[in-house]
Amino acid sequence: MWELTADDVEHLALGAALMGSGGGGSTRSARSLLRHQLERSGPIPVVSLTELAPGSYAIPVGLVGSVTVFEEKPLNGGEFARAVAAAQRYRGVECAAVLGFEAAGVNALLAAAAAAALGLPLVDADGMGRAFPELEQTTFFLNGAPLTPVVVADEKGAVLVIDGVDGFAAERLTRSAVVTVGGWGLIALAPQRAELLARTAIPRSISRALDVGRLLSARNQPRLLHDYGGRLLFTGKVVDVERSTGPRFARGSAVLEDAERLMRLEFQNENLLLLEEGRVLASVPDLICLVAREQVRPLTTEEIRFGLEADVLTLPGAPQWRTPRGLGLVGPRAFGYDVDYAAPGRTG
Amino acid sequence: MWELTADDVEHLALGAALMGSGGGGSTRSARSLLRHQLERSGPIPVVSLTELAPGSYAIPVGLVGSVTVFEEKPLNGGEFARAVAAAQRYRGVECAAVLGFEAAGVNALLAAAAAAALGLPLVDADGMGRAFPELEQTTFFLNGAPLTPVVVADEKGAVLVIDGVDGFAAERLTRSAVVTVGGWGLIALAPQRAELLARTAIPRSISRALDVGRLLSARNQPRLLHDYGGRLLFTGKVVDVERSTGPRFARGSAVLEDAERLMRLEFQNENLLLLEEGRVLASVPDLICLVAREQVRPLTTEEIRFGLEADVLTLPGAPQWRTPRGLGLVGPRAFGYDVDYAAPGRTG
Structure with a gap:
């Protein structure tokens, strides 16, 4: 307590x-x-x-x-x-x-x-x-x-x-x-x-939320990633955003780039998929987080806009969600994407 | 019991x-x-x-x-x-x-x-x-x-x-x-x-519903009207029907005529007003009932169609409804008609 x-x-x-x-x-x-x-x-x-x-x-x-x-x-x-x-x-x-x-x-x-x-x-x-x-x-x-x-x-x-x-x-x-x-x-x-x-x-x-907040506030991203099994996937700038209002959710996608690579982020209310040349780098139920570089502040999907520079982090979803039954409820296919869950071990 | x-x-x-x-x-x-x-x-x-x-x-x-x-x-x-x-x-x-x-x-x-x-x-x-x-x-x-x-x-x-x-x-x-x-x-x-x-x-x-059903079935309309304080307002033929689907109810009106007179019936799910040359002959909360002459069967508002011959009866609504507060909830104005309740004594 x-x-x-x-x-x-x-x-x-x-x-x-x-x-x-x-x-x-x-x-x-x-x-x-x-x-x-x-x-x-x-x-x-x-x-x-x-x-x-x-x-x-x-x-x-x-x-x-x-x-x-x-x-x-x-x-x-x-x-x-x-x-x-x-x-x-x-x-x-x-x-x-x-x-x-x-x-x-x-x-x-x-x-x-x-x-x-x-x-x-x-x-x-x-x-x-x-x-x-x-x-x-x-x-x-x-x-x-x-x-x-x-x-x-x-x-x-x-x-x-x-x-x-x-x-x-x-x-x-x-x-x-x-x-x-x-x-x-x-x-x-x-x-x-x-x-x-x-x-x-x-x-x-x-x-966990309180601890993560303290680490973010202290700009201690390495410790955050270490303590919660996360990874920094990419750092880049938003160069394109598209949005549409679907029957269930506010849906959209964004493109981020750095000097060498191009990433595509798919979201429906939440960030759901990060893709590089069609390859899934991270996916729901794992967390995909955009953290604004300037303010060290997590960005909501609504805030994503052209020109923003952000770190793209991933944190593992709860073990319960990474089972076959869990993925049936909250994996990429539950959101209509025709791709399998990208277990962290398989990427990066 | x-x-x-x-x-x-x-x-x-x-x-x-x-x-x-x-x-x-x-x-x-x-x-x-x-x-x-x-x-x-x-x-x-x-x-x-x-x-x-x-x-x-x-x-x-x-x-x-x-x-x-x-x-x-x-x-x-x-x-x-x-x-x-x-x-x-x-x-x-x-x-x-x-x-x-x-x-x-x-x-x-x-x-x-x-x-x-x-x-x-x-x-x-x-x-x-x-x-x-x-x-x-x-x-x-x-x-x-x-x-x-x-x-x-x-x-x-x-x-x-x-x-x-x-x-x-x-x-x-x-x-x-x-x-x-x-x-x-x-x-x-x-x-x-x-x-x-x-x-x-x-x-x-x-x-009352059971008794009214028996009297209708026995074609004993005079007894029905006598026992329940009703009146036969008109007997005629439907010569026009208009319908529209409003935000709340199926709305419409019908015109009935006999050799001498023309009546207008306004309904919203239920029959609500009977008018003759703009004069209210009967209105909600009193009942306005169309009874098909051929089958001695009450007609629903959906069944009203050109050519039907019907008796138009009225039966008094419950006394509670004929008070100022009752009329506020279920009188003609509660249904959007800019007319007062036509108490039976004032017509006929």
Whole structure:
């Protein structure tokens, strides 16, 4: 057990931004919400999966929807209590702790804000180990743990409960509910029993994000890569960006070059593939991170633009995702690319 | 207390069709579902509002969505139990009886089918006293009784709970949920406490529909009009029909004529206004019913077509609806017509 304080917010946000390129890691309103919550509540306990009492429940929370809308119309803080209360009432259980289903980007901050708002410990774990765009892309679903009831709460008091469907339909219904309530919703997934969560969740997500943030802030990229098994794939300049809005995600690709080489980056909300002359250098579920050279700051896919100079790093995805079943849910083919996952050993 | 049997289904359907011109009263699949349920369960008890035990709860149910889709993809009967179970679980109460929130059209039959499927008595009452297109157009909402949680169940097992919103938002969110699950949903509204229900609901809806069905079937229109305070406004032939699909409803108008007079009928799902030379002869919330002369069968608005000969009847809407507050929810202006409610005394 350790404590997260208001002084940790900037580092947590920086590290979380590296774990999620889909936007929101640096979101102003989530940082300020978390800082205010922590100033009010004082430091919150962060507990490991093994510190949860057997038989107790932890509830995964996070935001689903448009980060752009979220910045314009932020949370008021009451959503956490409404979502968790509805899940508890519907399932007939009390929850003893909170975790993020996605401890990356804005959702790492919101998980901590939820814990502070509810006066519950934050579990140092999550269901993605990075950012993914859809709810069924969680290790809960991968391991057969319940996703439903999914609760959607908005800032005005609406609460929607979605139950009786599989992970794919839960994602579809949640997305539709979020659009109906106005662009984003604070989501709670089914409360997870501690013993099951210890087998399904990805451990140490919060402490890793915080540590990565500190290393980025200290401009200690070598140590970051060493400690987390990462590699610097390329350093170059963005010379082309194309974007389109697909049925599911903001989709696009960018070309980066240095004096000798040309790289192609494919993204859909998140960076998903890095290719050199058709060869896959890195791919989802491993992380592909663009770090702006000037500010040592992770770039969201929305920020990629002509002329930016960036380091392209890769960090391994969680071991659970690099299994055949994991790759079926979150590998390149799950995003429509007709290529296999490029295991790090095979490249570079 | 009396009993509804499988032999009552055709009469109930016929009477319910007169109470709802929006389609579905004569729906084949609802009639056959109810007949099968009643053959399996045996006759079901129908209880009056005053026969409900104080402190007990009754739950309003019905279908929301497209009757056309419903005919192609009918209920499988499990929706009732799933919707009611979710409402009970979420609210933490047991329900002792079922009622239709709209004991008209297909929803009169489905309320009875729900009672049979759940093994609960059917309450001889409803929340509309006729058909209306929206959930907030119920006497529950009119009288400040809770509409939410609204539960939506589909035929595949999905269950959605909508809470924390007013009646208008509940309607909007329900409509959106129904579209997402595939065109229709079986709906349960908030369980209603017996004492409150006795003050808010419209009594005798089921016995009235059954009695009206018997009188129609016996071609005894004079007795029907006498017993229910109705009037025959006009008998004529449809000489023009126009339809458009609005943002909320299937909208249209028809012109009927006899040797001397020309009448204009305005409808939005339901028949809403009957006009003669700009003068309102009858208007919502009173019922305007077209009964085909040939078959003595109520016509849905979808069935209105050139050449049909019909009696145009009116029956008074429930007294609750004819108050200033009631007219605010379901009067002509609530449907966008710039005319006042035409109280029967002022016309004819």
